[in-house]
Amino acid sequence: MGTYDALLVVSFGGPEKPDDVMPFLENVVRGRGIPRERLLEVEAHYQRFGGASPINQQCRDLIAAVQPTVDLPVYWGNRNWHPYLEDTLRQMAADGVRKAAAFVTAAYSSYSSCRQYLDDIALARAAVEGAPEVVKLRHYYDHPGFIAAMADHTREALGRLPDEHRDAARLVFTAHSIPVSMAATAGPGGGAYEAQLRRAASLVVAELGGDREWDLVWQSRSGAPHIPWLEPDVCDHLLQVDAPAVVLVPIGFVSDHMEVVYDLDVEATETARKIGLPLTRAATAGTHPRFVAMVGELLAEPEPAACGAECCPAPPRRPGPPR
Secondary structure, eight states: OTTOSEEEEEEOOOOBSGGGHHHHHHHHTTTSOOOHHHHHHHHHHHHHTTTBOSHHHHHHHHHHHHGGGSSSOEEEEESSSSSBHHHHHHHHHHTTOOEEEEEESOOSOSIIIIIHHHHHHHHHHHHSTTOOEEEEOOOOTTOHHHHHHHHHHHHHHHHTSOHHHHTTOEEEEEEEOOBHHHHHTOSTTSOHHHHHHHHHHHHHHHHHOSOOOEEEEEEOOOSOTTSOBOOOBHHHHHHHOOSSOEEEEOTTOSSOOHHHHTIIIIIIHHHHHHTTOOEEEOOOSTTOHHHHHHHHHHHHSOOOOOOOTTSSOOOSSOOOOOO
């Protein structure tokens, strides 16, 4: 696997029991002035699911699937909850790791999905004596392994619709909304976040074959209401969509976590039920065999060039907490 002597899976992190939820949320929004009322609202979303986000277990499942396919030790570090990046890098240093490839569970270019991970890796390395060099693997939104996984899951979701709706169902691809200002500066030339999502969606549709109608919409908006974010929101879109049925495809996510299980499986599903719109959701890439194989294929590629300092700059004020 090239010059790497370890693989580091880097993710957002999430609570795993009720007592974790508020400390996790406070950690995520530290220094951002988020009102307590908003944190309590988001906490209720987690408590609805037993106080646990699915994301940590999905990271464990992904690591278990990837480990046999790569000839490297695999480590795991989160930005916002245990196991923290700093603790993982300290263990890697103790184990003698000198250079690691980082696979981040976010496929696209933006401050939140790329630059912030790079910054947190740098902070963790600075805190650990003898920390290994960490090279972030490239964005994989258009990698055939990711596309194949999402196409297979979309086929499965279409198969769950009644026969009379299957052929005419509309695909509604969803991704996490971000401030319009952040979207405008995503990637070296700006606009990369939305452009990459549209590219990924179009590749999934092409993989499915035929001439199926599709949309790209947004979910999980948070932050001050006077700041413009990418629209339309998925629930607003469902109220307007002209189709006999809809398949939601969470193309912006690689694993199920609270933004998926609450905003889509609860809020969007309830919206569709109220208007009598048949709706189902495709799974995220998860541990699909082609997605798992993709990780090894990325490791075998030439080492990616580092992002320039001007790429995906931090916004003046960070967006609010995850949903």
